[in-house]
Structures are given as structure tokens and as C-alpha cells.
Amino acid sequence: MTRATSVGRRIDHVAVAVLDADRAAQWYHDTLGFEVVGDEIVASANVRLVYLAPPDVDSDATVVQLAEPFGPGRVRSHLETNGEGLHHVCFAVDDIESFVTEQHQDLSDIFVGGRNRLACFLGGEAHGVLVEITESAESIVR
């Protein structure tokens, strides 16, 4: 096998499309003791994003991202078609521009996503998985 030049550093987050992020966050807290480590509006995507992590975890640990839509877009479409559930997986890379170029995607596909980070959805699905790429050393900034 040949290895990609821009190696994925880790799984940044697993995203879940939900109808009510507060109710879902309560479930992760009550069941798994996970704590809210981020809560933001991404107006460009019409979503509220709530991040959850185990207590006392390393800043580069994989987190849960709850995505609650408040308008049209990718997440609302998913909810309408599939109901609540797993939406995408996001992998962190060191240099998103190099990565996107290697994948023969257009640099204009890069956007400023959650947590003000550069991100990009890969064109096409990877064996049925919607894959996002982000450029960041940390998943949690407390």
C-alpha cells in the first residue's frame, strides 16, 4: 500500500444529527458522564453544535459532536430522511490545504466550520461514511 502524504492524525469527532441537542447532551451526561466542552452556532450551516467529552480527557481525544439544525442544510436533510443518528466522522490532519490538493478536491471546498477551524467534506462517501477533514491539533479547548 502507498500511504497518503498528509496522514490523518486522529479522529477528531463523531457527529450525531439530533432534534434537540440539550436533550441528547443530557443523555450523554446521565449515561456516560460526558461533559459539554463546547456549544456554538454555525450560522453558515444552520446548525447548533454541542461537543461532549469524558471528564479529564486529553485535549486531543475524540469527542462527540451533536448537530441540531435550525434551518435548511445538510443536517436537517439527514434528519428528514433518516431521523436522529450518526451523521459523519471527522479526521484531523496537519495541513488541510495539502490534504485537499492530494485528494484532487478544490481548495474552495474548504470552509470555516465548527470551533472556527478550517474544514472540508470529502467529495463522495467513503464506503457509506460521510467524512469531514479538519485542521487542528486539539479537539478540546477548555
Place this chain on the structure above:
Amino acid sequence: MTRATSVGRRIDHVAVAVLDADRAAQWYHDTLGFEVVGDEIVASANVRLVYLAPPDVDSDATVVQLAEPFGPGRVRSHLETNGEGLHHVCFAVDDIESFVTEQHQDLSDIFVGGRNRLACFLGGEAHGVLVEITESAESIVR
């Protein structure tokens, strides 16, 4: 909020139902540079499980689990209904018996899953997500 007594330590793995684990593993290698860190048959579930992680990652990092069925069961049913894609998320806890008891599930729900670890699927879906619990300090044993 009250916190669960048996706190989730981390996200152990994200599982993807696939038709051909070798082909999917190749995708993760070629695109993200992920390496195969485990490959096993779990005869009781009629699945082959292939684990992938970034190179040089900590042993408690979240990994990708590719699940390829070779007979009837949960994964084949998922493939027949939904095609390839995200299947479940698995969280690690310190003591699975305590966790299962707290969740008012039966201890007989605990089984020996992938990597010879005690595991359990939570009854019902958590906001559309199929949730597995495992008892292990490490996701990767090299």
C-alpha cells in the same frame, strides 16, 4: 445534572459496516494513512473486524472498526437495510458490570466481543445511535 457513576473513559471505536473490509481498509490507508492494528474473526457475531488507527497514536486513541459480515447477524442486517456506512459507536468504561447494572440492563447482555473484551450493546438507541460499551484501558494493543 447528575453524573453516571461509571463514567465513560473515552470513545473506543467507531464501527463501519462494510461489504469488503480489505477494500475499505485500503481506502483508509490510501486516503488518511491509517494502518491496520487488528484483524479478527468473531464467529459468534458472524463478522470479520478490522481495526485502523493513525500511525504512532496513543494506545487509548479512538480507532475505526470495519465490520464485514460473513453470515446472518446485526451487521448483515444493517447492510441489507442501509448499505455500507456508520454502524455504532463504542465507549470504554472501567467496570462494565457496574455500568450495565446502573443502566438496569441484565448482566447476561454482556458478551465477549472483538479483541476478546467484555462488551454490551445498550438496549434501545441513544438518539438514533447504536451504542456499545466495552471494558478496556486500551483500544490498540500492538
